[in-house]
Amino acid sequence: MIDLRSDVKALPSPQMLQAMIGAELGDDVFGEDPTINALQARCAELTGKQAALFVTSGTQGNLVSVYALIEPGEELICHELAHIYHHERGGMAAVCGALVRPLPGHYGMLDLDMLADTLTAGDLHRQRTGVVTLENTHNACGGTALTAQQTAAVAELAHHYGVPVHLDAARIFNAAAALGVAVAELVEPVDTLTLCFSKGLGAPAGSMVCGPADFIEKAQLARKLFGGGMRQVGILGAAAMWALEHNVPKLPDDHRRARQIAETLAELPGIDVDLDSVQTNMVYFLVNREDINAPQLCDRLAEYEVKATARDERKIRFVTHVDVTDQDAETVCTALREILT
Numbered sequence: 001m002i003d004l005r006s007d008v009k010a011l012p013s014p015q016m017l018q019a020m021i022g023a024e025l026g027d028d029v030f031g032e033d034p035t036i037n038a039l040q041a042r043c044a045e046l047t048g049k050q051a052a053l054f055v056t057s058g059t060q061g062n063l064v065s066v067y068a069l070i071e072p073g074e075e076l077i078c079h080e081l082a083h084i085y086h087h088e089r090g091g092m093a094a095v096c097g098a099l100v101r102p103l104p105g106h107y108g109m110l111d112l113d114m115l116a117d118t119l120t121a122g123d124l125h126r127q128r129t130g131v132v133t134l135e136n137t138h139n140a141c142g143g144t145a146l147t148a149q150q151t152a153a154v155a156e157l158a159h160h161y162g163v164p165v166h167l168d169a170a171r172i173f174n175a176a177a178a179l180g181v182a183v184a185e186l187v188e189p190v191d192t193l194t195l196c197f198s199k200g201l202g203a204p205a206g207s208m209v210c211g212p213a214d215f216i217e218k219a220q221l222a223r224k225l226f227g228g229g230m231r232q233v234g235i236l237g238a239a240a241m242w243a244l245e246h247n248v249p250k251l252p253d254d255h256r257r258a259r260q261i262a263e264t265l266a267e268l269p270g271i272d273v274d275l276d277s278v279q280t281n282m283v284y285f286l287v288n289r290e291d292i293n294a295p296q297l298c299d300r301l302a303e304y305e306v307k308a309t310a311r312d313e314r315k316i317r318f319v320t321h322v323d324v325t326d327q328d329a330e331t332v333c334t335a336l337r338e339i340l341t
């Protein structure tokens with residue numbers, strides 16, 4: 001099957017599994033796993049931050065980060081379609097005690113005027129803003145990439161109020177590949193971030209929280225609190241390290257294939273796709289037809305060995321990843337043409 005449901009579906013390759021088998025291991029709860037230590041050092045270097053902490057997932061990374069950054073009751077400003085707002089079980093409120101303030105914005109960027117109006121140092125009545133969060137790439141906005149300049153504009157405003165910026169950088173390597181800049185440059189304006197190894201990078205699990213050393217110390221305590229301390233976890237660290245070396249360079253191919261599928265869709269009757277939003281490995285589109293709706297199109301695609309799920313009656317998201325080849329992209333395009341013309 002060609003699985004376009006998400007990049008999290010990518011499986012570890014035989015070479016990645018081999019690297020996992022060969023990993024040097026130790027007890028990471030005591031900081032004794034050499035593979036994790038090397039991975040944390042590498043990620044700190046790649047992101048230009050002081051320190052890094054391996055965590056189980058993107059959700060845990062965001063939770064640990066916000067927990068370490070704010071006091072309960074403080075406001076957390078995020079995009080209205082942010083993953084941390086919609087898809088992380090309300091952890092920002094339930095666990096961190098954040099008063100979440102979603103704001104609108106184009107392609108994942110926050111509206112700067114609204115941000116300026118919303119940021120607050122607090123007073124007798126109103127809680128202060130504790131953190132501003134961004135997401136790069138922005139999943140629900142189409143996998144769109146925020147530039148370093150956009151991120152800096154948000155950070156400048158937040159920092160004016162002494163408020164830190166946390167970046168949900170689950171797909172930051174996709175953003176860097178799309179924009180042709182280094183990850184460190186893209187994340188330079190933010191204080192803290194969570195990046196993921198188990199999305200487009202194809203590792204089976206694991207994320208990394210990066211930021212200043214004192215923040216990482218707090219994040220480590222939070223990770224323990226949330227049950228995220230793992231022992232010989234270098235077995236996952238080795239997969240992540242392998243992915244950084246071998247799968248990051250393949251991301252432009254994933255983007256090219258997503259583009260090819262999006263351009264095919266754009267030519268088909270009754271299909272609405274915003275080509276400007278197709279900047280990385282995601283293609284969101286609407287099925288506006290009498291004869292077929294989004295779930296029915298997914299059922300028809302299954303006949304061509306293509307797995308996709310509808311997000312509602314009209315909307316579908318395709319995501320390319322390391323397991324989707326050039327030939328697979330051709331198969332998807334052929335299937336779409338046959339079904340929809």
Ligand SMILES: Cc1ncc(COP(=O)(O)O)c(C=O)c1O
Pocket residue numbers: 008056057058059060083084135137139168170171196198207
């Ligand atoms: C933008 C974004 N952030 C965070 C996450 C959460 O990652 P995880 O599934 O590893 O918890 C996801 C998951 O898809 C995501 O798309």
